[in-house]
Amino acid sequence: MVWCSRILLRKYGNFIDNLRVHVKGGTGGMGLPRLGGEGGKGGDVWLVASKEVSLKKIKDKFPHKRFVGGVGNNSSVRELRGEPGAVCEVEVPAGITITNDNGAKIGELDKAGDRLLVAKGGYGGSFRTNFTPSTGQKKIIRLDLKLIADIGLVGFPNAGKSSLLSKISHAKPEIADYAFTTVKPELGKIIYSDYKQISIADLPGLIEGAHINKGMGHKFLKHVERTKQLLFVVDVQGFQLSYKTPYRTAFETIQLLTLELQLYKKELLTKPALLAVNKMDIPDAEGHYQELLQQLANPSEHLHSLPDDLIPERPVEFKYVLPISAETGQGIDDLMHFIRKSIDEQAELEIRESAKEKLQSLQTMPSRPRKNKPALRP
Structure with a gap:
């Protein structure tokens, strides 16, 4: 029998377990019509799970609760393909579910290091778009912490x-x-x-x-x-x-x-x-x-x-x-x-149960047909 020694307890002061934030991908850069240049892509917005952050810290540090990707660089004579905009990475606590304003689930981040793309940056202007860039995705999302x-x-x-x-x-x-x-x-x-x-x-x-x-x-x-x-x-x-x-x-x-x-x-x-x-x-x-x-x-x-x-x-x-x-x-x-x-x-x-499922999947896999061996010449 293995006995326990103690419990270590972590308290959550001024606990916040849900947060509503605005995310927006960066706008793409302008293309250069004269030389067929292509503007840089706007920066994406990613959520990254971390052990060192809480929803309260996010709210205190970013009271505007707005996260935007960088704007893509314009195409130029010196740089026909503009550099992409800076990616915006938002550290969030592990154990959150991400939904839109209507409650539809976008994804989950269960452990530190998990990543989720929540807003794509716009494409840079090019000949395909008449050299006009597109704006990035923008949306309101909800971060809902469910303790694991x-x-x-x-x-x-x-x-x-x-x-x-x-x-x-x-x-x-x-x-x-x-x-x-x-x-x-x-x-x-x-x-x-x-x-x-x-x-x-x-x-x-x-x-x-x-x-x-x-x-x-x-x-x-x-x-x-x-x-x-x-x-x-x-x-x-x-x-x-x-x-x-x-x-x-x-x-x-x-x-x-x-x-x-x-x-x-x-x-x-x-x-x-x-x-x-x-x-x-x-x-x-x-x-x-x-x-x-x-x-x-x-x-x-x-x-x-x-x-x-x-x-x-x-x-x-x-x-x-x-x-x-x-x-x-x-x-x-x-x-x-x-x-x-x-x-x-x-x-x-x-x-x-996992081993049983793997065994069943192997048993149901179609077997490969055997190739007939060539007949030996006398």
């Missing part, structure tokens, strides 16, 4: 997600008795004794109606899309946001969390999931926990407590269910062990 992590924490406010991270890290995220102590994403790494690292995204708590953008709404849910697995964190006592909202048992809380994920994007429920049942240090916690296990074993028999419109299409099947107490440390080591186990199992499964 191995594990995404899913839970209602005050489920104990921040307490859980504080227990297994040197960082001290804000913790209080009121809801929404986490209002900005935090990305941490579990470092195991064999140097294996697993990233965990602690994200703002959901509330009922998040799928229609209530509370943190889509600001939370979009980050879940990029995580490999989900870790549900629920209070063994259940949850009540305020005196105006209904009390939900731990079982009902899990169903409502599932429903919010389903209504936002069904594909989220295909991710492997674990369940941490928190606050096991309180009186009567063991009784509540055993009741929850029975309900999870036969969920259809216990959904009558919820209205039909609050019942998900199908329940989440958790790979591992673990009782913990972020307050006392109970079950924390086991939780870290099973997170590692689940991630390793998924990696092994992906390797097997």
Whole structure:
């Protein structure tokens, strides 16, 4: 068994996870009609993923949020083919999706060094265009950051997600008795004794109606899309946001969390999931926990407590269910062990499936006809 040593946590101050910018390719250079010269091409605009930048840094450094390629040089007697305009490279954080103003996806940049052309420069003037250059492409694009992590924490406010991270890290995220102590994403790494690292995204708590953008709404849910697995964190006592909202048992809380994920994007429920049942240090916690296990074993028999419109299409099947107490440390080591186990199992499964697909593609490839050997002369 490989145990973890600690979690390193990175906080995002004044966090910005989307930005709207204007990009424009450079205009091409003029051609020289007298000698048939050709103007230089306008500079393109590229986005380049980097680890050293954030959307907030871009907004602060470029308040105009406008990026333009250089203008191509004109053709001349000394230089019949003008030099191209300067290429504009915009450093952006890894993990962004780029869309146009209508929401159509242009591309993604997942890791440092990834590049995406977002605006082409115009062509230089030549005899083909009556020596008149063309202008570059111009468009409004949206940079939408979706945190990439191995594990995404899913839970209602005050489920104990921040307490859980504080227990297994040197960082001290804000913790209080009121809801929404986490209002900005935090990305941490579990470092195991064999140097294996697993990233965990602690994200703002959901509330009922998040799928229609209530509370943190889509600001939370979009980050879940990029995580490999989900870790549900629920209070063994259940949850009540305020005196105006209904009390939900731990079982009902899990169903409502599932429903919010389903209504936002069904594909989220295909991710492997674990369940941490928190606050096991309180009186009567063991009784509540055993009741929850029975309900999870036969969920259809216990959904009558919820209205039909609050019942998900199908329940989440958790790979591992673990009782913990972020307050006392109970079950924390086991939780870290099973997170590692689940991630390793998924990696092994992906390797097997990839090998199977390659084998099937080889089997379906048409075989080359054999050439007949020339007959030997007597």
